[in-house]
Amino acid sequence: MFRISPFIFILIFLTACTLPFNQPILTEGATVPRPQNAATAPVEEQTEPPTAIPDTQTQPTDIQNDTTNGATTDNLEELANTTPADRDQVALVEALTGNDLPEFARTEPLDVQVGDTETFWVSDILNDSNYEVDARLRYAGPHVLMYFETAVDDQIRQEDIDRAAQEFEERIYPRNRALFGEELSPGVDGDTRLTILNITLQGAGGYFSSADSVVQEVNRFSNEREMFVVGLNSFPVGESSYGSVLAHEFQHMIHWHEQRRGPAWFNEGLSTLAEDLNDFGDDNTTILHIQNPDIQLTTWSNNAAQTGQHYGTSQLFMRYVYEQYAQDGGLAQLIQDDAGNNLAAFATMAQQTRPDINSFADIVADWAVANLVNNPSIDDGRYAYSLLPETTTPVDLELNTINDINQFGADYLTLPTGTTTLTFDGSDTVSLTGATPNSGQYAWWSNRGDDSVSTLTRSFDLRDLTQATLQFSLWHEIEYNWDYGYVAVSTDSGETWTTLEGQTTTKEDPQGNNAGTYGLTGISGKPGIETDQGEVGQWIEEQMDLTPFVGQEIQVRFWLIQDDAYNANGMLIDDVRIPELDYVDDFEEADESWEGQGFVRTTGTLPQQWTLRLVKEVGSETIVESVETNEAGQANISVNDGETGVLVVVASTPYTTQTATYTIQSETR
Missing domain, CATH: 2.60.120.380 (Jelly Rolls)
Structure with missing residues (x-):
């Protein structure tokens, strides 16, 4: 997850329209999606449709923001009980490639000495790519290894490095662990020490990437260490801001270990709270929420004009929850309870103090009143907290x-x-989602969520066929080049899966996240467009060749695999057909043959x-x-x-x- 310096945030905020939209936009104290999903070696995109499938794709149909389609509304309790699975990157690549992969790169601690030079992969946020840097080990302590880019490390005084390392070892490290939980240790590198890589970093002030916590056979850009990166040009060693970014990114590292699916709004709120509770104070984005409080608390955005507001919003809310309900002992419990997705966990905690709290919405409304009055003498003191820069008007x-x-x-x-x-x-x-079913009143929706996997599966008998074609109506808004949907077939009862090539799938894999070779990403009907550019998905007709699997009983599975830190509206499936079987399902009637994990049948x-x-x-x-x-x-x-x-x-x-x-x-x- 990524963090930007205050200067970069101001520049981005003022010039948002000039920035590229094919990568995450960052703000001070912020994190954004990073490379972390499974991948094999990069391959060129297949631009021609499969030869066994005729090109009969229909013209895309624009989706309007019509919220009425004649059906009853969805049951919110059913949605609450429909949970995507955690994203296990190793297991996913094994299932989608058929390869057995190691979980750890090594089982013994790293054999390194101060002065050693190593090569690391680094994410280039502005150019949506990755590159290598050389860095020298300047500090090795009981909890941390600190590397500095060789191009600049001779400019960094050793006494500043030692002082910053000691602050992390003696204050930030134990404080964060007491507040939030523990990082994965020893982890992929077999070492209980975490690595901090300090470099000149463009587009971000720092980041934690869970891709580094898996082996390179899973993600080719992995550094195979529990680590995070700090941009020295944004947060110089020797300044207090350097310690704040260490507290921020270390919370992300802990959070990833304790609860993989923690959504960005909750995760970021806790990271900015980590800065605050380590005595580094406000990150200067809270005023943006006070000036414009109509920003959705429970989501995240890659839009440069909104990112700072999201940080300010999440920081203020989590500070309010901390003071009113959680205190030091409750934050780790909220993480373990997946409170960012399971909003009822907030109410459960609050009810221990105030039994009249019935829902997460009650807490948000009380917080909103606190932002207006900030007065502890009103009622029982629930309408006040510190850190508020001023009250809203x-x-x-x-x-x-x-x-x-x-x-x-x-x-x-x-x-x-x-x-x-x-x-x-x-x-x-x-x-x-902003879309209605393609036909009738129902379709299957993939759900949405950070670091999650949703699947929709059904068995088909192709033993009497000599050829077969899968056809379906498809709508999606998926984070471009970071999150992917798939359609896959299994012939071994779900042990391994082969992804199917379609007319809109891609083999491109710029971030190491396209685990299944043929992936769906971006906006349906509008290839190459980011989900934060104001464009909406269109219903399209997709078809994929099942002929290689005839003569067998198979399972067909729709997948949506999402990485951390940002997610869009997801994927809708409707009107599934296999003409050779005379099979048609428009999902107007519930069919228990379709098994959804995360997917839900929706109006x-x-x-x-x-x-x-x-x-x-x-x-x-x-x-x-x-x-x-x-x-x-x-x-x-x-x-x-x-x-x-x-x-x-x-x-x-x-x-x-x-x-x-x-x-x-x-x-x-």
């Missing part, structure tokens, strides 16, 4: 106006004075939930009231003469990044 309510709001973002609306009755009318449904529409708080000033007293909405998303709000009020609006539907809408009408009595 509400805007005047505009009546009868359609307002957009992000899920788990917040709007602050100053209400009219005088005795007033308000009617809040929020949308009662929201799209899951594409969710019930929109709302969490409202009314903050009233009555004389010298501040009163916070919870406002309940009905199933239609409606509520009545009253403000009496002599009172002033601010309505805090939180859209609170999980699993989606699609916006909600609401209007407010007023009738003065």
Whole structure:
């Protein structure tokens, strides 16, 4: 995961439109996707369709943001119980290649001495590639090996290196482990010491890459060490900021070991909290949330204009949770409970202190009020915490106006004075992905999540066939060149899998993440486009040749494999056909023959939930009231003469990044 310096963040924030969009955009204290999935040697992309499959691809169909398709909405509890598997990079490559791979590069500690020179792979964020650097070992201690790029290491004083290493060994290392858990040790390199590589790094201030924690047979860019990288040009040794990036990236290393699927918003919030709790303070992005609080807490973005806001948002929220509920002993528990995905874990912890907390949305709404008032004397003290740079400023309510709001973002609306009755009318449904099923009311959705694997599997009997073709309707928005979907066949009951070549698959593998040779990535119908450029997926018709597998019983599996730190809307499958079997399934009826792990049969529409708080000033007293909405998303709000009020609006539907809408009408009595 990657972190950028404050200077680079300001430059990116001001010039976002000029930056390349085919790689993660970084901010201070931030991390972004890094190379870490399975791969074999790079191969050239196959641009011609398979010769055994006729080119009958239809024209793509644009997907509109229509959230109604005649079906009932999905059950949120069912979605909560549909969990993708953790991404085990070694097991995936073994399954998709048929090769037996080692888990460890060595079993004995590294035989290294101060002064030794090693060659390391480094990620070039700006150019979406990888390159090698030479670095010299300048410090070897009980917990850490510190290497410095040979091109600059003669400019670094040994006393500064020793001082920084001792700060890590004696303060940051034990503090992070006490707060968050433990790193993988001894790990892939057989050594209990972790490695810190210090180089001149363009585009980032530092990063942790889980690709380094697997053998090179799994990812060819692996350094086969538990390690992270620091950019000396952003965080010079000898300055306090250097220690902050060590605390930040070490939390990512611990988090990856303790809970592989921790999503970026939660993982980053804890890394910025690690800086704070190691006494390095705020990373200067928190003010961005206060200035624009309508940013979705529970997601991440590669968009340069939003990345800083996401860091500020996650840092403030995790600081609030830490002070109000977790304290030192609770952060590791949240990680182990996968709280970033299992949002109910936050409520479970909060209920130990405040039994009236019923949901994650309640915590977010209370935090939103704290960002408005930050006053520990109100109620039981839940509306206050430190680190807040200033309180947010509400805007005047505009009546009868359609307002957009992000899920788990917040709007602050100053209400009219005088005795007033308000009617809040929020949308009662929201799209899951921005797409609807290709036909009818149902399709299969891959789910989404960092460092995760989703599969959809069914058996077919091809013993009486001499040729066979798999056809299906496909929609996807998958992080380009980092996350991949696959269609694969197994003839040995799922032990190994052969990926199928289609009309839109690719063999390109710039980051070592294309584990299955023929992968689907990016936006369906719009090849080569990043998911953060405002483009949306299109339904396309795909087909793949099953003829090599005729005469056998087979399993067909759809996969989505996602790396850490960022994920997009995922993949939808509809209208699966094998004409030679006279097999057609539009998924309108549930079929238990299809087995989903992470995949869920969906209408594409969710019930929109709302969490409202009314903050009233009555004389010298501040009163916070919870406002309940009905199933239609409606509520009545009253403000009496002599009172002033601010309505805090939180859209609170999980699993989606699609916006909600609401209007407010007023009738003065």
